[in-house]
Amino acid sequence: MVCGVLVNGEPKVPCYFIFGDSLSDVGNNNHLVTLAKANFSPYGVDFPGGVSTGRFTNNRTVDDYISTFLGFNKSITPYRDQMDQDILRGVNFASGSAGILIETGFELGDSVWLDRQILNYIKTILRLQFMVRGPVSNYLNKCLYTVNIGSNDYLNNYFLPLLYPSKRLFTPDEYANRLIARYRLQLRNGSSFRHRSTRLRAGPNDYEQYNSCVDEVNEAAKIFNTKLESLVDDFNARLPGAKFTLINFSAFQAVNPLPADINTSSPCCTLNIVFECEPHSTPCANRDLYAYFDGVHPSDVFNGMVAEAAYNTSDRRIARPMNINQLTNNQKGKSTY
Template identity: 55%
Template sequence: MWRITLYFFILFTIDSTLVNGESKVPCFFIFGDSLSDVGNNNILNTTDKSNYLPYGVDFPGQIPTGRFTNGRTIEDFISQLLGFQRYINPYSTQMDKDILRGVNFASGAAGILPKTGSRWGDRVGMDQQLKNFNTTISKLKSMVGGPVTNYLNKCLYTINIGSNDYIDKYFMTKNYPTGNQFATNQYARQLIARYKLQLQALYDSGARKITVFGLPQIGCTPAAFIRFNSTKCVNEVNQAVEAFNTMLVSLVDSFNAKLHMANFTFINLYSMQASTSPPSGSDTKHACCKLRSDFLCEPLSTPCQNRKSYEFMDGFHPTEIVNEIVSNIIFNPPNSFVHPMSISQLIN
């Protein structure tokens, strides 16, 4: 579970207002699932939405934007650290020249595999997110001076995806046969093979500064405790995730060694989550809100009062304080949770 105490001493104070001045990169493009979604699912025919309170209760203006947390996402905090005046908008609402700052393509329930999340309704999987990125590139060509790849080379890219391929697909044997068909390592290899093609396509489109998030301990979420009727982290789930993460590190190293000017870095959320003991009084096993049967928050339910002492907003998603801690750790100088470099090193 997220261990909050270890990191308070390295937190930087970030206002709800964004940093003034020039941004450290010209643009920031975001890919992923509900951990990064800032509203793309709002317009989709899906039950996997968060555009209602208590989501957003701590977001500026107490607005439920479609972020699956009580406030800001990891990428929101990163955009502040990068010096952007405003958060990066979702693809669903991108407007004209605003795409020069970047676009958020992430979608709740999305996965590496195209069928992941289908039982919840519409979602924008990783393959489609890349198609949306190419559509955005075609628009950028008329906005930037010179070859568009020269502009894209300088931007930051983050990808945080894969959790649903396990939560929704591999361990939901009632809905999918996947978990019965593949052993843990076989399934991880299948995911990595697909992910390799997707990351290669992103590189081929012009991306060079690429941050790839490993999967967290999804066996230690409130949803896992309930689904597996356990009071402890579900080792079966976490071991499956570890297999994926190990292969993803190797893929990142391979890209860095073989692709010209490639700068990939891996974020070890799993180790970060397991590092230390939680502070006294913090809740690491329960959601901050009343849960529906799908482990999202019950609409208009009253959330917990001290949200800074809860690790999870709902059955799956961290609270804002966790997102803030993670963003500062991965942005700043090297530590054991980034490989081979932090985001600040990556963009420089």
């Protein structure tokens, strides 16, 4: 059971901007030509009204839960659906199969990779400056940002050597350096708007059960995660106008073993060739007992557990240097990865 703090009245932050991949996508891929879509049943089977919104799960994402903990009365809307005053609350720019690198995920079709998401954010800021009193930067300084990306750069790039040259060209350490260098530039571009806080996600770790080279993927992920920790430390030291924290999903799974009755080895739905749910298939009945809804994406119950830990944990192996609740209480700014 998720028991995050609910806020009556105004949210803890005025706006919440979300960047990332399919773990955060709430519908941005619906109108793209791509196999990375979730706007069909059984996705959304437990969402209000049973609507398949484009979320790659049976109900809520981690970011949906966090928006509730922050006190928002509804989830942050996708960029393609942003409407007038609604963007004052923030925007979700995340896109399934997106990566840090432009070429990541091309075998699945189109996506809004991180550079394009940042461009969409800039377009949003240009609109916001006519909607707020005073400098728009003063408004953005109070907002929370999350960036949840990186898994696809391994699973839909580095570890697909028949389609991508990355593994032939780079050792795991060299590839991690390439990703971190690009990520650093992208985040600095976003931070130029002097936003207040950002949460970063350490990954990849979400596809382990269905990958044939689990150990190799895990080792590569550890290299990336270690470099990401250093990146967050560097940003906190060099960018005094913003605060960053790192949420390590891998550490969450290691530190918080799931209840014994939670199935972690099987998906809740019938899978298609890209390990997503077969369209209009019947999912399992006891969805609260499954950690994964499809072959790669967590279920609502697992997302809730992760969000609870990200928001409230005191374990610095999971949230470093602080959890999201502490981050949003920090007057110097808020950012998560």
